[in-house]
Amino acid sequence: MSDVVRLEYRNVTMRFVERSGKSLIAVEGVSLAVGDGEVVSLIGPSGCGKSTLLNIGSGLCAPSEGEAFVGGERVEGPNAHVAFMLQKDLLLPWRTVLENVMFGVEIQGLPLAERRRRAEALLENLHLFEFAGHYPHQLSGGMRQRVALARTLAIDPSVLLLDEPFSAVDAQTRMVLQRELAQTLKREGKTALLITHDLLEAVTLSDRVLVMSRRPGRIIDEIRIDLPRRDDPIARRQEPGVNDYVGRLMDRLDIGHLEVAGASA
Amino acid sequence: MNGGANSTLVRRGTILSLAVLVVFLAAWQWGPSLLGIPPFIIPPLSMVYHEFLRMLAVSALMTHTGITAAEVIAGFVLGSLLGAFFGYILGMSPTAEFALSPYILALQIAPKVAFAPLFILWMGFTVYPKILVAILIVFFPVMVNVLSAIRTVDPDLINLARAFKATRAQIFWKIEFPASLPPLFAGLRIASTLAVVGVVVGELVGGNMGLGYLLSFGEGQANTAMVFVAILMLTLVGGIAYLAVILIEQRVLHYLPRRSFSAT
Numbered sequence: 295m296s297d298v299v300r301l302e303y304r305n306v307t308m309r310f311v312e313r314s315g316k317s318l319i320a321v322e323g324v325s326l327a328v329g330d331g332e333v334v335s336l337i338g339p340s341g342c343g344k345s346t347l348l349n350i351g352s353g354l355c356a357p358s359e360g361e362a363f364v365g366g367e368r369v370e371g372p373n374a375h376v377a378f379m380l381q382k383d384l385l386l387p388w389r390t391v392l393e394n395v396m397f398g399v400e401i402q403g404l405p406l407a408e409r410r411r412r413a414e415a416l417l418e419n420l421h422l423f424e425f426a427g428h429y430p431h432q433l434s435g436g437m438r439q440r441v442a443l444a445r446t447l448a449i450d451p452s453v454l455l456l457d458e459p460f461s462a463v464d465a466q467t468r469m470v471l472q473r474e475l476a477q478t479l480k481r482e483g484k485t486a487l488l489i490t491h492d493l494l495e496a497v498t499l500s501d502r503v504l505v506m507s508r509r510p511g512r513i514i515d516e517i518r519i520d521l522p523r524r525d526d527p528i529a530r531r532q533e534p535g536v537n538d539y540v541g542r543l544m545d546r547l548d549i550g551h552l553e554v555a556g557a558s559a
Numbered sequence: 560m561n562g563g564a565n566s567t568l569v570r571r572g573t574i575l576s577l578a579v580l581v582v583f584l585a586a587w588q589w590g591p592s593l594l595g596i597p598p599f600i601i602p603p604l605s606m607v608y609h610e611f612l613r614m615l616a617v618s619a620l621m622t623h624t625g626i627t628a629a630e631v632i633a634g635f636v637l638g639s640l641l642g643a644f645f646g647y648i649l650g651m652s653p654t655a656e657f658a659l660s661p662y663i664l665a666l667q668i669a670p671k672v673a674f675a676p677l678f679i680l681w682m683g684f685t686v687y688p689k690i691l692v693a694i695l696i697v698f699f700p701v702m703v704n705v706l707s708a709i710r711t712v713d714p715d716l717i718n719l720a721r722a723f724k725a726t727r728a729q730i731f732w733k734i735e736f737p738a739s740l741p742p743l744f745a746g747l748r749i750a751s752t753l754a755v756v757g758v759v760v761g762e763l764v765g766g767n768m769g770l771g772y773l774l775s776f777g778e779g780q781a782n783t784a785m786v787f788v789a790i791l792m793l794t795l796v797g798g799i800a801y802l803a804v805i806l807i808e809q810r811v812l813h814y815l816p817r818r819s820f821s822a823t
Contacts, residue, residue, distance in 0.1 A: 352722050372722045384719050388737045388814045401723040401733070429814045449723065 299366070300485040301328040301351060301376075301453050306360035308346050319510035320346045324360070326504060326513060328453075333479055333486045333524065335496035337543060338506030344489040346511075348455045351487065352378045364453055374402060377451035381458045383442040385430040391441050392417065392426040398449040409448075416444040420474060436467035443475065447482070454479070454486040461491065472499060472527045480525035493547075497539045498527035505546045515546045602784040607791075610784035618773065618785075620792070627758055627769040628796050630686055634693020635754035635800060639747055642698040646705025647739070651731070656706070663702075671696040672760040679765040689761030689769065696757040697750040704746030708739035741815065744808040751804045755797040770796070 308320045321343035328334045336344050349355045350362050353372040362369040364376055377398065385394050395413040404412075417423045420440050430438055439460065446454060459475070460468045476499055479486055490496050496503045497519055505515040519539060523530045530536065588604040590596075598606060614620040649656040649663075674695060678688035712735055720730050762771020770789045777785030 349718075354718050354721060372724045374724065376722070378719075378722055380715060382713075382715060384713070384716055386716075386734070386737070388740075397720075397733070398723040401720065401725045401729055431814075431816050 298330040299327045300330040301487060302363040303347065304361050306350060306357045306362060308343065309358045322510040322512050324513055328485055328487055330485055331483045333488065333500045335488045335490055335500040335503045336506060337490060337493065337496050337503060338511060339508045342506045342509055343511035344506060345457055348378060348457050348489060351455050352376050374449060375451055376453045376455060377446045377449055378455040378457065379442055379446045379459045381462050383438040385438055385441055387430050390427050390429055391422060394441055395444045395448050397445055402449060412448050416447055420444050436463045436471060439463055439471060447478065452485060454484055456486060456488045458490055469528055476525050476527050493540045493543045497536055498530045503543060517542060599781060599783050602787060607784045607787045611788045614785065614788055623768060623770055623773055624792050630689045630758045631693065631754045631796055631800055634690045634757055635697055635751055638694035638697025639701050639750055641694065642701030643705050643743060646702040647709060650706045650709025667699050675761045675764040684766040689758045692761040693754045693757030696753045700749040701746040704742040705739050708742035709735055712738045741812055744812065747804045748801060751800040752797050754800065755793060759793060
């Protein structure tokens with residue numbers, strides 16, 4: 295990991311006007327920087343504006359105030375350096391696995407031979423090669439999400455924005471997918487901002503975890519994860535320090551108190 | 560997969576289906592006389608069959624059927640193309656939809672077949688008024704299905720394409736258009752049967768050709784068997800049109816999980 299900042303938010307505020315005309319502040323004054331090759335997780339209560347940050351980073355919407363930068367360049371709109379992946383796989387049902395993986399590079403206008411080469415290499419890496427000709431409905435949820443990951447990587451982005459990518463798959467598949475993601479990020483030296491509700495996922499996959507407050511979302515804490523094996527979350531789970539980190543994150547999110555407050559209300 | 564259970568279902572279903580047909584045909588043949596219903600109310604099956612043979616020989620039945628079928632095809636194809644075209648335009652332009660939707664709604668509420676006399680006044684006793692009624696009646700189910708399909712495309716899919724820097728045209732051809740195909744075909748199925756309705760009404764109102772004309776001719780002659788033959792031939796034309804749509808649909812939408820065969 296170098297000191298070069300790959301993804302940066304400077305003082306980003308996002309306001310929405312609701313249908314009722316009331317203005318709603320989703321995120322307020324968020325500044326954060328992710329170094330080249332670093333993996334940072336963003337955790338926080340539901341509706342704290344985590345996904346808004348992701349949309350701003352990918353250039354799909356412009357912040358009300360502040361700026362986002364990718365590789366030192368101001369984000370003015372969608373750009374080829376950033377790719378995102380959501381909880382939904384967003385696979386196109388009329389395309390085969392191979393064609394789905396090629397979707398992004400096809401839009402970017404890469405020659406067919408190059409598209410194929412990239413897509414096939416990724417399918418090979420993600421153990422999907424034999425399913426290249428299958429249609430999405432023939433795949434399990436975990437495999438579909440793996441195809442979505444391959445599609446995200448196919449455009450060779452320097453930054454990956456991941457919005458709860460594994461929250462819809464079963465626990466065992468999730469662990470396997472987490473490891474594949476971690477290995478890929480390490481091997482390719484990708485920078486990633488991972489939004490998750492899963493504290494253990496945040497601890498086992500990241501170099502740093504940022505904690506956000508309830509709406510309006512602000513960054514209230516930053517915890518550096520000083521554990522080995524970022525490329526293998528399954529091995530990292532066994533590390534003695536993991537539970538302490540998870541406990542600290544629970545404290546910062548007021549998870550214990552929330553329950554008490556809910557019970558007395 | 561429950562292939563075994565499925566084939567049992569198909570076998571049982573086919574047997575039952577054929578049994579229903581046999582019972583129905585038998586009831587048609589012998590029922591009327593048993594119940595004392597005269598042949599000019601319900602002619603028995605054999606009489607309808609003889610009338611069919613007679614019409615083949617002397618009433619140019621196949622020519623009339625061919626004319627009706629050609630009108631159905633023309634009305635269906637043109638109406639579907641127009642409906643799909645407007646569906647895509649309105650689906651992609653909320654402004655256009657907002658501005659035009661009251662008029663479209665008014666036209667949709669108006670009973671389309673009521674336009675038949677008007678079209679005949681305009682275009683005379685030709686095939687064109689019949690085709691026009693079919694176009695009008697086919698237009699709406701296709702347009703409405705395409706419009707709502709475009710409207711309900713997952714916005715995250717559009718965002719995904721936008722994040723890859725897709726142009727508006729790419730978003731249409733790579734996402735919206737293919738996503739609209741299943742509802743489009745659902746609309747086309749309905750349209751294929753409605754096209755027959757439009758053409759028949761046109762033929763009933765005026766002219767001296769087509770199965771609709773044979774219907775009113777048979778009525779004028781008090782030839783009930785002739786009316787039955789015309790109805791059966793119309794059903795055949797509609798059935799072939801419907802089947803053609805299904806065959807094309809299965810080709811185009813081959814990527815969808817195979818549904819069990821059903822009438823809807």
